[in-house]
Amino acid sequence: MRRLALALAAVSLTSCSLAPKYARPDLPVPPSWPVGDAYLRQSEASLPSITYAQVFTDPRLQRIIVEALANNRDLRIAAANIETARNQYRIQRAELFPxxxxxxxxxxxxxxxxxxxxxxxxxxxxxxxxxxxxxxxxxxxxxxxxxxxxxxxxxxxxxxxxxxxxxxxDLFGRIRSLTTAAQNRYFGTEAAARATRLTLVGDIADAWLTYAADRSLLKIAQDTAASAQRTVDLTAARLRAGVAPRTDVRQAEQILETARADVAQLTTALAQDVNGLQLLVGAPVDPALLPASIESAFPTVAALPAGIDSTILLRRPDVVQSEYELRATNAEIGAARAELFxxxxxxxxxxxxxxxxxxxxxxxxxxxxxxxxxxYPIFRAGAGLANVRVSQAQRDAALASYERAIQTAFRETADALARQGTLDAQLGANRRNEAAAADTFRLAEARYRGGIDPFLARLDAQRSLYTAQRTVVQTQLIGASNRVTLYRVLGGDQTLSDRPVERASSALLNR
The missing domain is CATH 2.20.200 (Outer membrane efflux proteins (OEP))
Structure with missing residues (x-):
């Protein structure tokens, strides 16, 4: 009896499989990134192995990220989903044994x-x-x-x-095919958790940089309001002396009130930035970890070159998850075929x-x-064959989803590279424009005080300077956010982009 039971168990564990042999589909994207005026020459360099600490070099931002990885509720939900998928796999695998x-x-x-x-x-x-x-x-x-x-x-x-x-x-591999499908969905759940972590790190970096930009914009608005207040006082005194018309005072007040409204709006924005950052972290954020300005925060985000080979997109967690779903549906075809025997x-x-x-x-x-x-089912009115065709259609849908995920990843990466390729030129032009606007304002101020130019020329110069200063801040924020985007679209950390679950699965399978 014992020999018979052992023999039957061995037959069950070494059964054949009717699932189609899985082969990774060809990439539905070009083999290299686009080239041209919008793209950097360094796009042909190989992609380095990175961690978020190498991309986000500011120790304050690194500390916030560490706290978020420990406290964020989305990560806890993802961990619970992994545990659920792991035990669902074990439940299915238990059917292989008596x-x-x-x-x-x-x-x-x-x-x-x-x-x-x-x-x-x-x-x-x-x-x-x-x-x-x-x-x-x-x-x-x-x-x-x-x-x-x-x-x-x-x-x-x-x-x-x-x-x-x-x-x-399990002579025809029905249970083993279902077990393989459950295993791949478990691996896919772990890939989804890595995608959640990658998104979290990127969102925290974006929120931290947005706070830095709002701090810079607030300082510009406050400085402009102070300058406008001095101008209002000066023109009011000239009005009382009969030197300046009332229109000069009203025009100066327009600049003042515009700056005051921006100060109020940006004060609100800073409070909301902190609230959003605390939600991502899952705990209060120490104010000492917040940046003082975008000028100091922008250089701390390192630029990433992209690799020439677009197969690096296969390491993105969302692409990995799609491939595991494709493998799971491929295994379910074998289970549906085994139902016919x-x-x-x-x-x-x-x-x-x-x-x-x-x-x-x-x-x-x-x-x-x-x-x-x-x-053996003698007559099922074609239900068995229909079940096979259902599983094949689901496999085809999963294949299309997998290819779409790769194409989306390619488009996102190419867009980020195109933006990176022209950003330095745009930022340089905006800074030169700011310097020219500042010099124009100083000259217009002097000519107005000397009675050479009307107040309107000075007013236009001040408005141009205010706009140019805000544009430089916004361009710096775009540049820093673009680097964060490249970190995300290329798959992020090497620890998140690899497939450790496949290496670790052997221990689980042997339990």
Whole structure:
């Protein structure tokens, strides 16, 4: 009996598979990044191995990221999803092994007038009963009966047994294909968690840089308001002296009130930036970790060159997740095909029975039985073939989703590279424009005070300077955010881009 059980288990574990052989599809994108005036020459350099600490070099930002990785609720949800997927895989894998039930029984019948008889039994289970989402195991039952009547004898009976009921021998790989599908969905869930972490790091960097830009814009608005207040005081004094018209005072007040409105709006924006950053971190953020200006924060975000080979997109977590889903649907084709073949099941029982408890485990009390069975669907009105076609259609949909994920990743990376290629020229032009606007304002101020130019010329110069200063800040924020985008679209950290779950899976499979 033991040899037979071991042989059947071995047959089940080494069954054939009817799933199509998986082959990674060709990349539906060009083999290299676009080239041209919008792209950097260094796009032909190889992509270095990076970590977020190499990209975001400011120690304050690194500390915020560390706190977020420990406290963010989205990461905790992702960790719970991984645990769920891992145990769903284990539930499915348990069907490869027989469920063993233990049963003990006692019976008694008595003789004489008004005699009575009673029986009792109990069962226990080692193993589990697999359902779609969970397992029930370790069950126990008991029954008893009492009868009255007339009999002339009495006796007791004892029995103990171990058995398995309807254990499916996986000759055609149905259960193993379903197990493979569950395993790949587990791996896909881990890839989704890496995508969540990658997005979180990028969002924190963006929020930190946005706060820095708003701090710079607030200082510009405050400086402009202070300058406009001095101008209003000067023109009001000239009005009282009869030197300047009332229109000069009103025009100066327009600049002042515009700057004051920007100060109020940016004060609100800074508070909201902190609130958003605290939500991402999942805990209060130390104000000492916040940047003072975009001018100081922008240089701390390192630029990343892109690799010439677009296959690096295969390391993006969202692409990895799509490929695991494709593998899972490919395995489900094998399970659907196996449904077309007979199912072979085994029911076995071995145990002891005796009329005396002291001789229950004697040699003569041993008995066993084996009852193999096979079932084959004769007529299902085409449901079996339709199920195969459903799984094939789902595989085709997963393939299209996988290719779309790669194409989307290619487009996002190419867009980021195009922006990076022209950003330095744009920032340089904006800074030169700011310097020219500042010099124009100084000259217009001097000419107005000297009575050479009207106040309108000075007013226009101040407005131009204010706009130029804000544009430089916004361009610096765009440049820093573009580097964050490149970090994300190229897959982020090497620890997030590799496939450690495949290397770690062997330990899980051997448990």
């Amino acid at each position: 469920q063993i039930d233990a049963t003990a029984r006692y019976g008694y019948s008595g003789g004489g007038n008004g005699a009575r008889s009673s029986t009792g039994s109990g069962t226990g289970s080692t193993g589990g009963t697999t359902t779609g989402t969970g397992t029930t195991g370790g069950t126990g039952t008991g029954t008893g009966t009492v009868t009255t009547g007339s009999t002339s004898s009495s006796n007791s009976s004892y029995s103990a047994s171990l058995g398995t009921t309807a254990f499916e021998i 007979p199912r072979v099941a085994l029911t076995g029982l071995l145990g002891f029975a005796s009329s005396a408890l002291s001789s229950l485990f004697a040699g003569g009390a041993f008995n066993y039985s084996v009852a193999p069975s096979a079932s």
